[in-house]
Amino acid sequence: MNILSAKNLNKSYGSIQAVENLTLEIVQGEFLGFLGPNGAGKTTTIRMLTGMLPPDSGEITIAGLSSDRKTDIARSIGVVPESRGFYDWMTAEEYLIFFARLYDIADCKKTTNNLLDQVRLSDRKNSKIGTYSRGMKQRLALARALINNPKILFLDEPTLGLDPQGQEDIQKFLQNLNRQGVTILFSSHLLPEVSALCSRIVIINHGRLIASGTISELQQQVHRQESSLKDIFFLLTKNND
Ligand SMILES: Nc1ncnc2c1ncn2[C@@H]1O[C@H](COP(=O)(O)OP(=O)(O)OP(=O)(O)O)[C@@H](O)[C@H]1O
Numbered sequence: 384m385n386i387l388s389a390k391n392l393n394k395s396y397g398s399i400q401a402v403e404n405l406t407l408e409i410v411q412g413e414f415l416g417f418l419g420p421n422g423a424g425k426t427t428t429i430r431m432l433t434g435m436l437p438p439d440s441g442e443i444t445i446a447g448l449s450s451d452r453k454t455d456i457a458r459s460i461g462v463v464p465e466s467r468g469f470y471d472w473m474t475a476e477e478y479l480i481f482f483a484r485l486y487d488i489a490d491c492k493k494t495t496n497n498l499l500d501q502v503r504l505s506d507r508k509n510s511k512i513g514t515y516s517r518g519m520k521q522r523l524a525l526a527r528a529l530i531n532n533p534k535i536l537f538l539d540e541p542t543l544g545l546d547p548q549g550q551e552d553i554q555k556f557l558q559n560l561n562r563q564g565v566t567i568l569f570s571s572h573l574l575p576e577v578s579a580l581c582s583r584i585v586i587i588n589h590g591r592l593i594a595s596g597t598i599s600e601l602q603q604q605v606h607r608q609e610s611s612l613k614d615i616f617f618l619l620t621k622n623n624d
């Protein structure tokens with residue numbers, strides 16, 4: 384069963400067509416890798432799927448809701464966006480309680496402390512977010528995204544800029560979450576990362592979907608000499624910034 388269907392999405396910024404005729408389906412419970420090089424249209428797509436940016440055309444249904452049901456959609460999804468926009472002067476606990484109240488969570492303090500525990504920030508929950516390391520901020524962004532117990536979680540390059548330990552922390556956490564039934568869309572520009580994590584991968588380039596399947600299906604397509612896919616596979620394997 385699909386938890387998300389997006390049909391023929393288009394988005395331009397002036398003369399730049401960021402997303403072109405993109406059709407995407409996410410099956411409930413899957414861990415989908417959303418892969419593409421810089422400028423491919425990953426962030427634009429995620430912003431449209433999560434209701435933050437209206438598409439120029441196309442249709443999106445998420446958790447059975449059409450895209451005009453913005454409030455209901457916001458209540459059923461979690462997002463770790465590309466730009467996090469923290470309130471640096473707040474402590475992590477204050478920050479999560481603030482969001483828990485926005486979502487009308489019944490027991491804000493208990494939910495917040497439980498999440499801080501899960502992302503291993505309990506011992507620093509009373510420190511100002513401005514004093515956090517990049518990895519800690521990333522784990523806090525994850526906790527914020529989970530405050531409403533979402534059915535589907537969208538993560539826009541959540542491991543970017545983290546050291547290997549920080550990356551592994553996030554990856555293991557997400558794998559565990561997925562085992563508990565949360566559907567995940569994980570964007571990245573690194574093929575090795577999504578191959579290790581994801582049950583299925585969608586590759587986009589220049590705003591268009593160019594391939595989708597399990598890693599072995601994609602490898603077979605590359606072997607069949609589909610040259611544009613071969614080039615992009617090479618780029619996404621090499622690109623390691
Ligand atoms: N607000 C904007 N105004 C104008 N052009 C934009 C804007 N946001 C994105 N673009 C352009 O749209 C295209 C897709 O950008 P997008 O940020 O969606 O790609 P991305 O795959 O997320 O890239 P990255 O890996 O660098 O984060 C790029 O050509 C980008 O320059």
Ligand SMILES: [Mg+2]
Binds near residue numbers: 425426427465539
């Ligand atoms: Mg991006």
